Amino acid sequence: MIIVRHSDQRGLANFGWLNSKHTFSFGHYYDPQHMGFSALRVINDDIVAVGGGFDTHGHKEMEIISYVLEGAIEHKDSEGNVHILSAGEFQLMSAGSGIYHSEYNASHTEPLKFLQIWIQPNSFGNKPSYEQKDFGKQQGLTTIATPTGENGTLLIKQDAKLHQLVLKPNSKLSIDIATGRKIYLHQVNGILSVNDIELNAGDGAKIENLYTLNFANRGQEEVTALLFDLP
Template structure:
């Protein structure tokens, strides 16, 4: 089964300084049909005005991933980290037993565009931790998250992987899906088809009970591919 989550059908909140699109129920957006997908709880696409951001606030027992598409994030947390995350980098934080953090646009005049992704961990009470990394630009799949931090990926406390795929126009990637696994594909940019179903920038796919996926780029494209447990 391949279900297209059309970008324009997501929840939407415009707070003036923040323009946010919610793939799943979040804050004031609620849809009983979109409460998450497997271990994915939040996929928000945010555009934040210069000098604006999220002040110090708490989290607990959640893996929080940020992928910066343009601009720079200024991060500060209760673990003592104060970092900047420029475009192209990934940041992950285990909230675990509890952490407070703030995320601001480091620029006063250039908008910040990012994905904020929350992943439910497979265990509670993790000691809070923070990591960020820039990955080399490569064609094809590139491992970003894994439970054992293999191949230089960032560690995530969940039975899942995240790969970033860059595809040139006309290029096809094929993925064999293991039994009892679910796949979420988020289109970061460009146009693709998945087993013939077309999608464009900011669309998503929820996929289950498919043994093989053929991902074809109909323009230069980038996707995030989450390989997730069945429950």
């Protein structure tokens, strides 16, 4: 079963400095039909204006992933991490027992566009941790986060994996899904066919009780999507 939620059906928030689309209930946007999916709790499509950003605030017991689409993030946290994340980079902040951080648009001329993703952990009271990495844009599936941190992936405290899917024009890919696993697909850019269902940028799909997914890029531009393998 594949249930699609189109980009224009998501919740909206606009504070001037921040323009955001919420896949699941978040902040002032509440929809009891969209509270998350398995351990996946938040996907926010954020655009931060020049000079804008999130002042210092706290998180606890949440795995927080940022994926920079355009521009750069200036990050600081209470663990002493001070970093710039550029377009294409992934960041994992494991909040653990508690962490404070701020994040701002690092550019003085261009807006920042990034995805903010929250995944609920299955292990609690841990020391906060921080990682960031550029995994490139290789064709096919690239594993970004795993519960073991294997092969240079980000170490996430949940029985979940995050993959980046990249398909060049006129290419296909099929994957198998393990029994009992759920998949959430977030379309980043381009038009992707999933078992002959078309997804456009910003669309999402909840996938359950399927054992094979057939992806196809029938367009003329490269396609990028995020694939969450969830318990």
